[in-house]
Amino acid sequence: MTRVLLIARRELSGYLRTLSGYVIIAVVLAVTGLLFNVEAVNRVQLSGQLLERFFYLASGTVMVASVFISMRLLAEERQAGTLALLYSSPVRDAEIVAGKFLSALAFLALLLACTVFMPALVLLNGKVSYGHVGVGYLGLLLLGSACLAVGTLGSALSRTQVLAGIVSGCLVVVLLLCWLLARVTEAPLSDVFGALALHGHHFQAFMSGLVHTRDVVYYLAVTFAALFAATRVLEARRWR
Amino acid sequence: MIHVEGLTKYYGAHAAIRDLAFTITKGEVVGFLGLNGAGKTTTLKVLGCVLLPTSGRVRIEGFDVVENPHDIRRRIGFLPDTPPIYEEMTVGDYLSFVAQLRGVPRSQARARVEEAEERTALGEVDRVPIRALSHGFRQRVGVAQALVHRPALLVLDEPSSGLDPAQIVEMRSLLRGLRGEHTVLVSSHILSEISQTCDRLLVIQAGKLVAQGTEEELAQRLGGGGFVSLDVVGPAAPAVALLSAVPGVLQVTVQREEEGVTTLRVDAPAELRPVIARALVMGGVELLRLERGTEQLESIFLKLTHGREAA
Structure with missing residues (x-):
C-alpha cells in the first residue's frame, strides 16, 4: 500500500507541476460554467431541476476530462522510458496501476471540488438539500472513476499519449453507445445493453439525488474490470 | 551472484x-x-x-x-x-x-x-x-x-x-x-x-x-598476445636487437623513425613492460615512452564480431 500511495503522490504532483493539469481544470470550469450559466439564466425551472441539469452537464465534462487526465498515466511512462524504473523496482503491476489510477481519481476529485460553487449557488438561492448535492457528486465521482479506469486501460494499451487518448475515447464512446443500442434493440438484448450503458439510467438516479446499489455496483465493477485488464496488459508486456 | x-x-x-x-x-x-x-x-x-x-x-x-x-x-x-x-x-x-x-x-x-x-x-x-x-x-x-x-x-x-x-x-x-x-x-x-x-x-x-x-585471455585465445608501444632516442637497430633478446617478446616492429626518435611496437604480454624497460635502459638506449598497446581491445572486438563495423 505504501508503494501505491508513493506512486500516486508522485503522479499527482506531476499533474500539479505541469501545465496540462491546470489547462484541464480551466477548460472544465469554463465549459461547465458557461453551460450552467445558460441553463440558470435562460430557462425558468425549479431549483431541483436546475441542479439535475448541472449534474447532467457536469457528467459530460467529467467523461471528456477523464479521458484527458488518464491518457498520460502509463503511455507517458512508456514514451519517456520511466516504465523501466517501475518495472525494475519491487512493485507489483497491480500496485503500479492502482497508484496511477488513485492519482487520477484524486485529481478528478480536486477538479470536481472546483465546481462546487455552482451547486452551492443553487443551494443558497433555491430549495435543494445537501443530500441531493452530495449524491450528485458521488455519481460524478463514480462515473469519473469508471472513465478513468477505462482510460488507464487505454493508456496501458498504447505507446503514445495521443494514441492512448484515442483508444480511451473510443472505449468510453462504446460504453456510452450501449444506451443507444438498448433503445433500438428488443428484450432481452435491450436489457443487457441498458445494464452496460455508462451513462443512461445508471447516472440518472444520481442526478435526481437517489442512490441505487445496482448503479454503485455497476460503476465499481467497470472500474475494477478496466483496472484488472490494465494490470494484465502491463504483465503481458514483460513477455514481449 | x-x-x-x-x-x-x-x-x-x-x-x-x-x-x-x-x-x-x-x-x-x-x-x-x-x-x-x-x-x-x-x-x-x-x-x-x-x-x-x-x-x-x-x-x-x-x-x-x-x-x-x-x-x-x-x-x-x-x-x-x-x-x-x-x-x-x-x-x-x-x-x-x-x-x-x-x-x-x-x-x-x-x-x-x-x-x-x-x-x-x-x-x-x-x-x-x-x-x-x-x-x-x-x-x-x-x-x-x-x-x-x-x-x-x-x-x-x-x-x-x-x-x-x-x-x-x-x-x-x-x-x-x-x-x-x-x-x-x-x-x-x-x-x-x-x-x-x-x-x-x-x-x-x-x-x-x-x-x-x-x-588478456581473449587476446591470447585469438592469437594476439598483446603488445607494448614505445619511443626510444636514436636509430631503431640497437633497440630492436635488445628487445628481440628479451624472453617472451614475439616480434618487434619499427613503426616510425622521425627527428631522432623511433617508435616501436613490441608484440609481448603487457606484464613484460618492466623487463622491456630494464633491457633498454641497461643496454644504453634512452627510453622516452612505454605503454600498453591501446588498440588491443578493438582488434579483439573486431575479430570476435567477424570484422563487422559498429556503424
Missing part, C-alpha cells in the same frame, strides 16, 4: 538473444560488449527483471527472475539505456522517490539520497529540476537512482552513451568508485571504457555469447 543458463528471448519470430550462458561472481566488474543490436539491452532488461525470458534460467543470488522477481528487484540497481527520470522533479525529490520505491524507509531516504549524491557528485544540483540538467548530469542521476538503495548488483546499460570526452572520463571514474561495494555488469560499445573499468568481458554478437574472459 548471477547464473545464466540457456537464456533466450524472442520478440515475435525474431530471437534477440539465443542460448546465453555465463556466470558472474560477487564483487566482479564485468563488461558486456557488443555492437548495436547484438542483444545487450535485452539481456540486461531480463537481468533487471524488466522483461521475462522466453526460455532459459536466470538466477541472481539464488533467486529466479521468473519465480522470485521481487526478491531480485530488491537486490539490484538498474540503469536502462535511457535514464528513467521524471523531468519535472528535482534531483533530491526524484532520488528520494526511487529510494522509497525500492524499500528504503522514509526516515532513512534522505540520508541515502545524500550518500548517492556524494558518490555521483550531484550534491550541488540537489534542488535543481532534472529538466534543467545537462546530458552528463542526467546520466549521473541515472547511476545515482541505480545505487540509492545500496543494491548488491548494479546493471548499467550504456552509462556513457552520448557523453562528451570529459564526461566519459568522469563516468569512468564514477564506475571505478563502485568497485568493491557492488557487483557491476556494465554494457557498452565504447571499448576503452570497458577496457579500463572492467575485470572481465562478455562479448555478444547477434544474440549469442561469442567469448568471455579477461582482456
Whole structure:
C-alpha cells in the first residue's frame, strides 16, 4: 500500500507541476460554467431541476476530462522510458496501476471540488438539500472513476499519449453507445445493453439525488474490470 | 551472484538473444560488449527483471527472475539505456522517490539520497529540476537512482552513451568508485571504457555469447598476445636487437623513425613492460615512452564480431 500511495503522490504532483493539469481544470470550469450559466439564466425551472441539469452537464465534462487526465498515466511512462524504473523496482503491476489510477481519481476529485460553487449557488438561492448535492457528486465521482479506469486501460494499451487518448475515447464512446443500442434493440438484448450503458439510467438516479446499489455496483465493477485488464496488459508486456 | 543458463528471448519470430550462458561472481566488474543490436539491452532488461525470458534460467543470488522477481528487484540497481527520470522533479525529490520505491524507509531516504549524491557528485544540483540538467548530469542521476538503495548488483546499460570526452572520463571514474561495494555488469560499445573499468568481458554478437574472459585471455585465445608501444632516442637497430633478446617478446616492429626518435611496437604480454624497460635502459638506449598497446581491445572486438563495423 505504501508503494501505491508513493506512486500516486508522485503522479499527482506531476499533474500539479505541469501545465496540462491546470489547462484541464480551466477548460472544465469554463465549459461547465458557461453551460450552467445558460441553463440558470435562460430557462425558468425549479431549483431541483436546475441542479439535475448541472449534474447532467457536469457528467459530460467529467467523461471528456477523464479521458484527458488518464491518457498520460502509463503511455507517458512508456514514451519517456520511466516504465523501466517501475518495472525494475519491487512493485507489483497491480500496485503500479492502482497508484496511477488513485492519482487520477484524486485529481478528478480536486477538479470536481472546483465546481462546487455552482451547486452551492443553487443551494443558497433555491430549495435543494445537501443530500441531493452530495449524491450528485458521488455519481460524478463514480462515473469519473469508471472513465478513468477505462482510460488507464487505454493508456496501458498504447505507446503514445495521443494514441492512448484515442483508444480511451473510443472505449468510453462504446460504453456510452450501449444506451443507444438498448433503445433500438428488443428484450432481452435491450436489457443487457441498458445494464452496460455508462451513462443512461445508471447516472440518472444520481442526478435526481437517489442512490441505487445496482448503479454503485455497476460503476465499481467497470472500474475494477478496466483496472484488472490494465494490470494484465502491463504483465503481458514483460513477455514481449 | 548471477547464473545464466540457456537464456533466450524472442520478440515475435525474431530471437534477440539465443542460448546465453555465463556466470558472474560477487564483487566482479564485468563488461558486456557488443555492437548495436547484438542483444545487450535485452539481456540486461531480463537481468533487471524488466522483461521475462522466453526460455532459459536466470538466477541472481539464488533467486529466479521468473519465480522470485521481487526478491531480485530488491537486490539490484538498474540503469536502462535511457535514464528513467521524471523531468519535472528535482534531483533530491526524484532520488528520494526511487529510494522509497525500492524499500528504503522514509526516515532513512534522505540520508541515502545524500550518500548517492556524494558518490555521483550531484550534491550541488540537489534542488535543481532534472529538466534543467545537462546530458552528463542526467546520466549521473541515472547511476545515482541505480545505487540509492545500496543494491548488491548494479546493471548499467550504456552509462556513457552520448557523453562528451570529459564526461566519459568522469563516468569512468564514477564506475571505478563502485568497485568493491557492488557487483557491476556494465554494457557498452565504447571499448576503452570497458577496457579500463572492467575485470572481465562478455562479448555478444547477434544474440549469442561469442567469448568471455579477461582482456588478456581473449587476446591470447585469438592469437594476439598483446603488445607494448614505445619511443626510444636514436636509430631503431640497437633497440630492436635488445628487445628481440628479451624472453617472451614475439616480434618487434619499427613503426616510425622521425627527428631522432623511433617508435616501436613490441608484440609481448603487457606484464613484460618492466623487463622491456630494464633491457633498454641497461643496454644504453634512452627510453622516452612505454605503454600498453591501446588498440588491443578493438582488434579483439573486431575479430570476435567477424570484422563487422559498429556503424
